[in-house]
Amino acid sequence: MRAIITVTGKDTVGIIAKVSKTCAEYNANITDITQKVFDDLFVMIMLADTDRLSVRFTEFADRLSALGQANNLDIRAMHEDIFDAMHKI
Amino acid sequence: MINDKDILETLHMLQQEHLDVRTVTMGISLLDCADGNPTVSCRKIYDKICRKASRLVEVVEEIEKEYGIPIIHKRISVTPISMVAAASHASDLTPFALALQQAADACSVNFIGGFSALVHKGFTECDKALIRSIPEALAQTRNVCSSVNVASTKAGINMDAIAMMGDVIKQLAYNTRENNSIGCAKLVVFANVPEDNPFMAGAFHGTGEAECVINVGVSGPGVVKTALEKCTGDLTAVADTVKKTAFKITRMGQLVASVASQRLNVPFGIVDLSLAPTPAIGDSVAYILEEMGLERCGCHGTTAALALLNDAVKKGGVMASSHVGGLSGAFIPVSEDAGMIAAAACRTLSIEKLEAMTAVCSVGLDMIAVAGDTPAEILSAIIADEAAIGVVNSKTTAVRIIPVYGKTVGEEVEFGGLLGRAPIMALRPESPRKFIHRGGRIPAPIQSLKN
Numbered sequence: 001m002r003a004i005i006t007v008t009g010k011d012t013v014g015i016i017a018k019v020s021k022t023c024a025e026y027n028a029n030i031t032d033i034t035q036k037v038f039d040d041l042f043v044m045i046m047l048a049d050t051d052r053l054s055v056r057f058t059e060f061a062d063r064l065s066a067l068g069q070a071n072n073l074d075i076r077a078m079h080e081d082i083f084d085a086m087h088k089i
Numbered sequence: 090m091i092n093d094k095d096i097l098e099t100l101h102m103l104q105q106e107h108l109d110v111r112t113v114t115m116g117i118s119l120l121d122c123a124d125g126n127p128t129v130s131c132r133k134i135y136d137k138i139c140r141k142a143s144r145l146v147e148v149v150e151e152i153e154k155e156y157g158i159p160i161i162h163k164r165i166s167v168t169p170i171s172m173v174a175a176a177s178h179a180s181d182l183t184p185f186a187l188a189l190q191q192a193a194d195a196c197s198v199n200f201i202g203g204f205s206a207l208v209h210k211g212f213t214e215c216d217k218a219l220i221r222s223i224p225e226a227l228a229q230t231r232n233v234c235s236s237v238n239v240a241s242t243k244a245g246i247n248m249d250a251i252a253m254m255g256d257v258i259k260q261l262a263y264n265t266r267e268n269n270s271i272g273c274a275k276l277v278v279f280a281n282v283p284e285d286n287p288f289m290a291g292a293f294h295g296t297g298e299a300e301c302v303i304n305v306g307v308s309g310p311g312v313v314k315t316a317l318e319k320c321t322g323d324l325t326a327v328a329d330t331v332k333k334t335a336f337k338i339t340r341m342g343q344l345v346a347s348v349a350s351q352r353l354n355v356p357f358g359i360v361d362l363s364l365a366p367t368p369a370i371g372d373s374v375a376y377i378l379e380e381m382g383l384e385r386c387g388c389h390g391t392t393a394a395l396a397l398l399n400d401a402v403k404k405g406g407v408m409a410s411s412h413v414g415g416l417s418g419a420f421i422p423v424s425e426d427a428g429m430i431a432a433a434a435c436r437t438l439s440i441e442k443l444e445a446m447t448a449v450c451s452v453g454l455d456m457i458a459v460a461g462d463t464p465a466e467i468l469s470a471i472i473a474d475e476a477a478i479g480v481v482n483s484k485t486t487a488v489r490i491i492p493v494y495g496k497t498v499g500e501e502v503e504f505g506g507l508l509g510r511a512p513i514m515a516l517r518p519e520s521p522r523k524f525i526h527r528g529g530r531i532p533a534p535i536q537s538l539k540n
Contacts, residue, residue, distance in 0.1 A: 004091070006100050034093055045096050058154040074104060078157030080091070085344040086337045087095040 009073030114287035116294035131188035138192035167203035186226035202292035228264035234290035240280035240476035255469030266494035280479030302358035307342035335405030359414030362406030368509035375428025387438030418451025424511035470521035
């Protein structure tokens with residue numbers, strides 16, 4: 001499956017590095033990244049292939065969420081289908 | 090690749106606008122649990138529910154995490170117990186409610202619905218036994234919900250049942266007086282009840298349903314309110330905005346329903362397209378109506394605004410789901426909606442206005458707190474009025490009213506959690522006693538003769 005990973009929060013140094021490191025640690029292959037900073041708000045959207053994850057997807061999502069909490073960010077990993085369902089007919 | 094704007098819109102709905110799936114409800118037929126011995130029947134009920142729903146919570150929580158969508162409640166609905174218990178000839182059906190509670194505990198669900206009877210045309214002996222058991226059954230259980238259908242467009246209005254329900258509600262309020270008469274929040278009296286509703290307290294698994302199904306109830310008042318904040322056009326534009334938003338919300342519900350159905354190996358039943366509010370600020374149906382341009386929910390114009398909202402929610406949602414059912418429309422539970430609470434507290438929202446609103450929304454007088462000394466006949470008459478609106482307009486109506494023991498008009502009651510809080514609303518004191526005690530059945534209206 002493909003997951004959309006979203007990261008929002010106050011911009012600081014090294015956010016992309018931290019998220020990418022966790023993805024690599026659990027064998028999630030990042031296939032696309034877009035990232036912007038609006039004023040002081042950091043927004044990043046990643047598309048990742050999670051077929052070969054070393055853990056269950058729910059655990060991977062939990063780890064990213066915990067990484068977010070530790071860094072004052074909102075990090076969510078969600079199944080791509082939810083966005084397709086809501087925004088495509 | 091999905092575009093970033095769409096991703097951020099969904100993210101915003103989740104982070105700021107309380108987007109969620111309100112409930113995944115598993116409907117289970119208990120028709121094969123009937124037995125001449127009530128103890129054996131209760132054991133069969135417990136065993137069957139546990140067998141069917143053992144993985145429900147685990148699977149739904151997995152979907153919640155995988156898709157990033159909060160799914161607030163996991164619930165079970167069952168065949169109306171008055172049908173299952175009939176063979177046992179039991180006169181007190183409280184043990185059946187206890188069996189449902191034990192099964193709910195074993196499966197870790199939030200609610201179980203179906204301690205119910207359908208008496209719109211008349212009572213079986215077991216229907217009467219069930220109705221008489223409600224005050225004790227709901228007082229002894231925490232998560233069991235009960236409903237009684239007292240009227241239908243086809244059959245008319247069973248006024249004997251309505252007279253009974255006034256007394257039942259009073260007794261239940263008394264039995265749960267230590268907890269603000271909370272038992273009455275688990276009891277709803279219907280006209281034209283849908284048999285596949287996933288929402289409580291009125292959920293049960295109808296007799297025309299399959300062995301086991303998955304029904305999903307969506308939510309999302311906060312998302313609609315935020316979408317309307319950006320809409321500066323006329324009311325046609327407002328309706329279009331609501332439709333588009335309802336479509337997105339329902340698609341999410343449909344996806345959750347399909348995945349849950351597949352993983353549990355249980356057929357998908359319906360998606361209920363309801364805007365179900367919570368007491369959280371920003372998750373209110375009343376605030377949607379105010380966003381349309383009303384100074385306060387309950388003022389003149391509220392019924393028209395609600396009619397627009399209810400219709401647009403259905404039109405937007407219906408294309409997003411393969412099967413739509415349940416109540417499908419906007420809910421207006423007073424205690425569960427921050428805007429309704431505020432409007433009732435300042436008395437802009439009266440019971441008469443709420444009654445008018447129920448003619449155009451999906452349910453009825455919902456979660457309304459009234460004085461504890463309200464006579465049973467007045468409660469019955471409120472139910473009769475609601476039933477008449479439902480029967481004549483061929484729609485579902487319902488009453489979930491709480492005569493809070495020891496409280497009077499001007500006071501407030503706190504139910505907690507999703508049930509929220511409510512001011513005690515004023516009722517008309519004149520007595521409908523003679524009318525209610527005439528009993529009998531109000532004949533079905535002429536519009537029931539459609540064949």
